[in-house]
Amino acid sequence: MQIRHATEADRAAVLAIVGPVLAAGETYAMNRDLTAAQVEAYWxxxxxxxxxxxxxxxxxxxxxxxxxxxxxxxxxxNCGYMTAPAAQGKGIARAMGQDSLRRAAERGFRAMQFNHVVSTNTRAVALWQSLGFAIAGTLPAAFNHPVHGYVDSYVMFRTL
Known part of the structure; x- marks a missing residue:
């Protein structure tokens, strides 16, 4: 596996990952009914x-x-991450997380912060903690989850 900059040729494959995640509304504080053009403009x-x-x-x-x-x-x-459904649980998110920490440090960033990690996204919370992030704050009932209702979100932070 390699991690590289996205090219124009990757755009459709990237949006095929991003669109359904945003529409599910379980992990990103975004409108769930974005058009394809809005998803593309965001990512x-x-x-x-x-x-x-x-x-x-x-x-x-x-x-x-x-x-x-x-x-x-x-x-x-700051970063946002998404893994294709067929690739989940195979270390892809960990590899992207490690890559992003390296790239951020190379670009002169002094820290990394995630503003809204949904508490029910336990795999992500555990991954970020294993990569040295701490929960810097809890935002009580800050995320309206489509299944679980109002749940906490975390601000997660680590120095580089």
Whole structure:
């Protein structure tokens, strides 16, 4: 497997991963009824450096890397990650997480922050903790989960 910058040729495969995840509404604080154009505009936004995890010509996952905030907060990175359903549980998210930490440090970021990790996404919470992230704060009932109702979200943070 390799992790590389997304190309125009990857766009459809990336959106085939991103669209259903956003529509499910279980892990991202986004509208669930985005059009295909809105999904594309979000994931491939002008501030996002988009990467893909690929093996044998198949896109297994994708993530973006960006500054979490502007101005005085621009030294803290932020990312979003998604893995193709068929590739889940195979270490793809861990590899993308490790890659993003390396790339963020290379770009001069001093820390990484996730603003809204949904508490019911226990696999993600455990993964980020295993990669050195701490729960810096709990946002009580901040996420309206389509199955579980109002659940907590976490702000997760680590220095680089």
């Amino acid at each position: 491939f936004g002008p501030t996002h450096e988009v990467l893909v995890a690929e093996a044998d010509g198949t896109i297994l996952g994708t993530y973006y890397l960006k500054a979490n905030q502007g101005g005085g907060g621009a030294h803290v990175a």
